[in-house]
Amino acid sequence: MGHPIDRESLGPCDPLRAGRLVRAIEQSNRYFAGIRTGPDARRHLDAIVIDALGNGFVQSNCYGTINVGRCIFENTDLAGASSAFAKYDALLAGSNWNAELLNAATGRAVEVIFEGVDTSLFCPAPKSGLLDASKFYVFSGGKVELRKAQDLVLLAFRKFHERRKDSVLVTAWHSPWPKLSEGFKGKLSAPIGLGARGTLDIGKWVVDNGLDLQSVIDLGFVPNAWLPMILREMDVALQPSRAEACTGLPVKEAMACGIPVIAPMNTGMKDLLTSENCLLLTKQTEIHDPRSSSMLGWGESDVDEIVAALDDAYDHRQKMQRIGASARQWLIEHDRTWQAHAHRLKRWILSL
Numbered sequence: 310m311g312h313p314i315d316r317e318s319l320g321p322c323d324p325l326r327a328g329r330l331v332r333a334i335e336q337s338n339r340y341f342a343g344i345r346t347g348p349d350a351r352r353h354l355d356a357i358v359i360d361a362l363g364n365g366f367v368q369s370n371c372y373g374t375i376n377v378g379r380c381i382f383e384n385t386d387l388a389g390a391s392s393a394f395a396k397y398d399a400l401l402a403g404s405n406w407n408a409e410l411l412n413a414a415t416g417r418a419v420e421v422i423f424e425g426v427d428t429s430l431f432c433p434a435p436k437s438g439l440l441d442a443s444k445f446y447v448f449s450g451g452k453v454e455l456r457k458a459q460d461l462v463l464l465a466f467r468k469f470h471e472r473r474k475d476s477v478l479v480t481a482w483h484s485p486w487p488k489l490s491e492g493f494k495g496k497l498s499a500p501i502g503l504g505a506r507g508t509l510d511i512g513k514w515v516v517d518n519g520l521d522l523q524s525v526i527d528l529g530f531v532p533n534a535w536l537p538m539i540l541r542e543m544d545v546a547l548q549p550s551r552a553e554a555c556t557g558l559p560v561k562e563a564m565a566c567g568i569p570v571i572a573p574m575n576t577g578m579k580d581l582l583t584s585e586n587c588l589l590l591t592k593q594t595e596i597h598d599p600r601s602s603s604m605l606g607w608g609e610s611d612v613d614e615i616v617a618a619l620d621d622a623y624d625h626r627q628k629m630q631r632i633g634a635s636a637r638q639w640l641i642e643h644d645r646t647w648q649a650h651a652h653r654l655k656r657w658i659l660s661l
Contacts (some may be wrong), residue, residue: 313338321532344371357658359401366393375661377401380411380419381554383456383576385605387414399661403555404577406606422654423580424555425647426640431537431565433637440542443475445623448543448568450481450536450559451550453490453501453509458549458610460495463518465547465615470524473623478520479543483509483530540566545622545629547571549590549610556581561645564636569629571618575608581645586636588618 314334319327344352351370358373364384378397387410394400400419402408408419440446447466451457459482466478484490487509494500499517504510511527528539540546546563548570553560555577563570564586572582573590582589593608622629640646644653 313341321534323534357661359658360397366390368393368396372396375399377658377661379403380407382407383552383554383607384603385410385607386603387411388602390414391416401657404553404580406576406579407554410606420657422650422657423645424558424561425645425650426558426561426565428565428637428641428646430534431540431562433567433633434537434541436542437538445473445476446479446543446545447476447619448479448481448540448546448563449548450531450546451548452484452486453482453493455493455495456550456552456607458495458551460493460497461549461610461612461615462547463497463515463520464612465549465619466524467518467520468612468616469619469623470520473619476619476623477524477526478515479526479528479539480511481528481531481536481539482511483528485530536562537566540568543568544626545569545571545588545619547615547619549573549615550578551575551596551609552604552607553577556645560587561640564633565640567630567633567637569622569632570636571615571622573608573610576606583639585632586639587632588621590614590618 314337319330344354351372354371354373356373357375357377358371359377359379360369362378362380364382366380375398376396377399378394379401381403390411391414394415394417400411400417402411402419402421403424405421408421411417411419449459449462453459470476487503487507490501490509491503492500497518499514501514502510512522515525516522531539540563546559546568548557548560550557550573553576557572557578560570560572560581569588571588571590572578573593574582575593590610592611592614596604596607596609598604
């Protein structure tokens with residue numbers, strides 16, 4: 310916290326958005342440059358401080374007139390949570406799942422403010438015609454890991470593709486941290502490795518696990534601003550996460566584009582999904598780790614149910630269009646936009 314922000318840190322960003330952010334970035338950099346540091350290296354601010362607390366709840370060294378802990382976590386081992394949160398006057402979470410876990414561990418009230426999606430960027434539009442219209446395209450996104458369940462995606466798609474030879478799996482599975490994914494295999498027979506350039510070798514991974522390379526399109530690393538153009542070319546999105554601390558950004562982004570989504574009814578996803586706005590995966594097996602309680606509440610989707618959902622999407626295209634349209638409408642009606650998120654967050658902060 311307190312490091313200067315530069316234009317490059319924004320990533321791919323159009324000039325209008327970047328222009329609107331310039332003044333805020335300059336003010337932020339001036340503000341942090343003037344923060345005084347105490348003898349114990351603490352930074353003392355005459356302001357409300359919000360710490361971003363992920364797995365492990367690592368606190369910042371900033372202290373304000375009011376201190377808020379915004380907790381977004383999948384690791385559910387909350388032993389010692391009460392003392393870890395002693396610094397904070399208020400706690401904030403991005404899902405009812407996280408809020409309930411925090412409340413049970415600390416006895417404290419937790420505010421829930423849902424994350425959003427940019428519905429001006431992620432929105433329905435005609436297909437470009439760049440892809441072969443005779444094919445059936447299944448999109449899957451997210452960093453390769455146990456939580457995002459790419460192993461279940463490959464197992465289900467392999468079964469589906471055996472009968473639907475015109476199906477294509479389109480993956481956006483790369484991240485800035487490929488070494489964190491190296492060696493993952495989940496329920497697959499072969500683990501994923503790195504290629505010559507140090508990036509994930511998705512092609513070898515799918516072939517090693519019994520898929521025809523021609524049935525998969527590896528998109529490489531995709532900037533978020535490019536995803537709407539890709540999603541609008543898809544027939545369905547498949548995101549069977551075992552856990553989501555919030556409500557799953559890839560799921561919301563596909564929904565906002567009017568693309569039907571196959572997703573599980575578990576963890577934070579329960580705050581987003583209904584039987585009308587997606588193809589629900591209701592068969593969720595609890596994950597038990599005898600060594601720890603770090604996956605309490607996680608759910609593992611049933612591969613055969615995933616295949617059945619893919620069959621449904623393949624066989625009933627008009628029904629899928631209705632589900633996609635309902636999904637976008639649900640997001641708007643329930644204020645699941647970043648603008649609504651920012652307004653609610655601001656109101657809550659000012660009320661403290």
